[in-house]
Amino acid sequence: MPKRKKTPELTFQQHIADYLVREHKYGVLEQTEITDTEHCIAEDHLWAFLKATQGDQLKKLQDDYGTDAREEVFKALRKELGHTPLWMLLRHGLKVRGLEFRLFYPKPRSAASAATAKYAENRITFRPHFYFGAAIPGEKQWEVDFVLFLNGLPIVALELKHEANQNVHDAVAQFAKRDHAHKIFQYPFLYLAADTNDVMAATDPRREENFRWHNMGLTNASTNPDEYPVEFLYREVLSQEQLLEALSFFLIRVTKREAEGDKQERPAFTIFPRYHQGRLVRRIAEDITAHFAAKGDIGKKYLADHSAGSGKTLSICWLADRLHSLYKPGTSGKLVDITFILTDRKSLDTNIREDIEKFAHLKDVVGIAKKSEDLPRFLKDRKPIIVTTQQKFAWVLEELKNVPALKSLRVAFLIDEAHRSQEGQMGAAIRLPFRKADEADAEAEEQDPEELIAKVIREHDVNQLFVAFTATPAPATVSLFGEPFDTYTEAEAIAEGYIVDVAASIISYKTLYNLHCHFVPPPEEEEKVYPKGVVSKVLMNVAFQDDGLIQYKAEVMLRIFEENVMPLIKERAKAMIITSSRVAGLRYFNIIKEKLKEREATYKVLYAFSDFTHPETNAEIHEHAVNELKDGELIEERFEGEDYRLMVVANKFQTGFDQPLLAGMFLDKPVIDRNAVQTVSRLNRCHEGKKDVVVVDFTNNAKAILKAFQKYRKGTPFEPDEPDPELCPRLHAEILAAGVFTQNDAHDFVMRAVTGTDAQIQFVISGLRVRFQARLTSPEDRKNFVYRLARLVKSFHFLACFFTYPQEIKEFVTFAEYVGPQLIKQGSLSDLMKRIRQTEVIKAAVEYQGVTTSAGPVKLQPGKGKK
Structure with missing residues (x-):
């Protein structure tokens, strides 16, 4: 040559x-x-x-x-x-x-x-x-x-x-x-x-x-x-x-997928990990192995801050495979006995199931708990990798603690989407009477599995390893896990073409309304306490469930969808309508369905929601019946059909829903901070021919949404925050300084609660309530004092996992937790709804605000619609 x-x-x-x-x-x-x-x-x-x-x-x-x-x-x-x-x-x-x-x-x-x-x-x-x-x-x-x-x-x-x-x-x-x-x-x-x-x-x-x-x-x-x-x-x-x-x-x-229905044939192909996926798996494997060599345990926690479009599900599966393959340094003994993959859905995440099944070499070591009897059997058989839901965590924990053969096992938990902050027992207790008033979408009250997981992580069992995956870490998550161990930002995912930039611009509308309530409360009603934000949210629902406003906004949505969304992705694009409640969603669905019929449209609409009882008619509303689904058919499977182009949703599919053909979103519900990023990011999945998306906001919230994306685009905006050991003593001192209750009150009450009957306890509380009302005469001062008691309880439940507090603080917390909610007659669902039902929209308008971009608002065609 x-x-x-x-x-x-x-x-x-x-x-x-x-x-x-x-x-x-x-x-x-x-x-x-x-x-x-x-x-x-x-x-x-x-x-x-x-x-x-x-x-x-x-x-x-x-x-x-x-x-x-x-x-x-x-x-x-x-x-x-x-x-x-x-x-x-x-x-x-x-x-x-x-x-x-x-x-x-x-x-x-x-x-x-x-x-x-x-x-x-x-x-x-x-x-x-x-x-x-x-x-x-x-x-x-x-x-x-x-x-x-x-x-x-x-x-x-x-x-x-x-x-x-x-x-x-x-x-x-x-x-x-x-x-x-x-x-x-x-x-x-x-x-x-x-x-x-x-x-x-x-x-x-x-x-x-x-x-x-x-x-x-x-x-x-x-x-x-x-x-x-x-x-x-x-x-x-x-x-x-x-x-x-x-x-x-x-x-x-x-493996190859044969053509079936609307799904085209897909040839077999090979997947090689992206750089950040391999990096994450290697780093955790190396770090936990080194930790075990130094300490003799696997008691560590890691936070993976990986953007939407990072291939998180595959990363979880690869990590589970790697943890299964680790051995104690210099021995033939396994480092991790069982790895649990915990999804955040009550029904197992389809993505997890499909991706773990791609790991053919793991078919004999993975157990996917699809039925209730699967999980006990897998645990008994010591399946090395078990896929289940976060809702099953409490049961798994009890088994690991109480079954002799399982007590000494070293266990890893891989948690999918750890993104909700933990609010503590008192916060949940205060809002409990307002679950349905707060939102028509409220589910039956049950212990939040993420709260239990957080508690266990804080207590730090040396036989347990935790890895949490999230695209939008909350401050509480960062405090719990420390700074992210590995980061793959949304900016990287967009630059590399794995997701579409959904926050370049938002078409903005402002929903204006005047409300009038005919109900005049008697004087004794004035001091009733309602959690902050509840009343404003319920009043907003009154407006956002108004038939006249929904009629007008539905017409605007259909026009924008047909002109700006339908032509996208070679005329295959779909859109999602985010509604403020299940009642509002049902009205949107019925109105849009009727409008499509009048138009003789060639496409259809679906409505995704959790079954509920209609608060106005007491009728049972079921997702299967409303959408005429077949037995066993999932609504997301129906939505894959080419003729279904619109999906109305109410508190469903705002996170973790992957539909690459989604290219339009209409927001008729305020979304903020992480929730805004998670919701609008449903549009970011790539598809051949997908270059643009359309986001329309009817809540005058476009600037806040874009700000939220900028906040999270380069990784978590939060630094690890060391828990403050002085917060509980400080709150305790402030409450005592108010001169309403004393430490002796708390001590006497706790002693009575241990030995007395319920009647005797209520007798004591009645006396305490009289003193409370005498010392604090202003309704506002009373509410502020009750909220201070609630804050002490909430802070104690979080901080007690990190610090040891003296007996007097523990005693006072028990006192505050029991007595606090009974000092003011709580406003109930019926109280609040009595007022809400007599509240009506007397004037409303939907005002076009222009297009808001990441560079600022751009006014295009001014327009205003009135009811």
């Missing part, structure tokens, strides 16, 4: 080649060593590996086939490669005339394994300027810049460009334009396109769209001034450790 002219690209290639030899000790493969040019196999290398590691098996084959034994091996290999991906043969082995042969040895999961010596026999080599085929007779051969081989078999192909003249996109285009009939574009499990600043990766190089970003972050950078910004590519990604790790753990084969 003529000597190549030195170019920036060749300098870049030579730098990587030198690094692979110097740092990774890889050998350089000569082109002539690739003796099977059709199948790109360096036969002598594979044969040498088999002889070094499986001599006994080869001898058995040679006993039957003599000198033809070698040809039998390669004949069997070529035949299998005709229908099985090479990486799967590497993982599972090759059968030759009834004998099993390993084509590589993975890193032993236990240091005590006898396979350690065989692992050392693996050989990675690389061929720079790998030549294949011939373009035109007499012309030069085509080449790939680098091909890496494992034991003589091709596993990775690279195309490199230097930004002095070309970039990563040129490398991708070069892969896509090749003759893909050649085996070098079929056998490797990873195709990498890179320039000096960026990396893209694919498992199938035939289409440019298959290549996705594989960068460290928004910007790649090396800490070594002598290395290129993409040093991580040749230092980490191409290391033997990570390449063999991919073969052993990370690679997943998704």
Whole structure:
């Protein structure tokens, strides 16, 4: 071959080649060593590996086939490669005339394994300027810049460009334009396109769209001034450790899906983890192993702050697989006995079920608790990985504490979407009478599983490991877990094309209304206490459930949907209407259904909600009946149909709902902070042809929504906040200083509560109430005092998990928890609803506010509609 002219690209290639030899000790493969040019196999290398590691098996084959034994091996290999991906043969082995042969040895999961010596026999080599085929007779051969081989078999192909003249996109285009009939574009499990600043990766190089970003972050950078910004590519990604790790753990084969109904046929394909997914799994595995080596336990907690579109579900599954495979350092004993994957839905998350089922090598160790009897059976059988819901956490915890055979187990909990703050017992108790008044969507009261999980995490059992995944961590979550252990931001997900930017602009409307209440309360009603925010929220519901306003807004929604949303995604786009309550949602559904009928529209609407009793008619309203679903059919499955384009929702599917065809959202319910990000992010899933989305807000809340996205776009905005040990003593002192109750009151009450009857307890409380009313004459002062008692109780339940408090504070908290709610006659559901039912909308308007963008509001066409 003529000597190549030195170019920036060749300098870049030579730098990587030198690094692979110097740092990774890889050998350089000569082109002539690739003796099977059709199948790109360096036969002598594979044969040498088999002889070094499986001599006994080869001898058995040679006993039957003599000198033809070698040809039998390669004949069997070529035949299998005709229908099985090479990486799967590497993982599972090759059968030759009834004998099993390993084509590589993975890193032993236990240091005590006898396979350690065989692992050392693996050989990675690389061929720079790998030549294949011939373009035109007499012309030069085509080449790939680098091909890496494992034991003589091709596993990775690279195309490199230097930004002095070309970039990563040129490398991708070069892969896509090749003759893909050649085996070098079929056998490797990873195709990498890179320039000096960026990396893209694919498992199938035939289409440019298959290549996705594989960068460290928004910007790649090396800490070594002598290395290129993409040093991580040749230092980490191409290391033997990570390449063999991919073969052993990370690679997943998704089977072919036949065409069925509206679903098109999907060919089988391979998944390789994105950079941040591999990073998270490795970091946790390394950290918990080191922690165990130092402390002898796994009592740690980790927070993964990974944006929507991060592939969180797969990350959870990969982490579960890795934890299952960890061994105590230097032994053959498992580090984690059972790993629980906890979803935040009462019915198991479809995404988790589908993704965990892709891990075919785990089929015998994973238990998915679909039925009530599954979980006890899995726990009894000690299934290494168990998938269940957060609602089952309390039961699991009791079993681990009380069953002798389970007490000593080391257990990991992987928690999906840990995003709600924990409010404590008193906060829930105060709002309890207003569940239905607060919102027509209230479910039956039950213990929040996340609150129990948080309590257990605070108590920190050394046999329990917790990993929480969330895209929008709350301050309480950060306080509980500490700063995120690993972060993948929304800005990264958008830049890499994994999600659509849904917060670039919002069409804004303002719903204006005047309310009038005919009810005049008697004087004794004036001091009734209602939780802050409850009354304003209920009054807003009166307006947002008004038929006239809904009629007008529904018309606006349909016009915007038909003009701006329907044409998107090749006229397949769908939209979601977020309503303020189930009553409002039902009215929207019926009104839109009627309007579509009048229009003779070709598309339909669905209504997603939890079953409820209508507060005005007492009729039982069921999701299945309203939507005419078939037995066992889920509404999300119906929504996949091409003719269903609109979905009205009430407190459902605002988190965790993946429908890539969603490109429109109409907000008729105020959403703030994390809830705003989670709700609007339902639109961010990518789909071929999806470039734009339409968000319309009817609550004059567009600026706040965009502000929330800016707040979370670059990761958690919160710093870990150390709990304040002085808060409870401070509140205790303030309450005593008010001169209403004394410490002796608390002590006497607690003693009476332990030994007395309920009648005696109520007699004492009656006297305390009289004193309370005498000392505090203003209704406002009384309410503020009761809320201060509630704050003490709430703070104590959180902080007592971190600090030890003196007996007098514990005693006073018990007193406040019992007496506080009885000092003022709580306003009840019937009290509040008596007033609300006599409140009506007397004047209303829907006013167009323009388009609000991340750069500020833009007024387009002014418009105003009136009722």
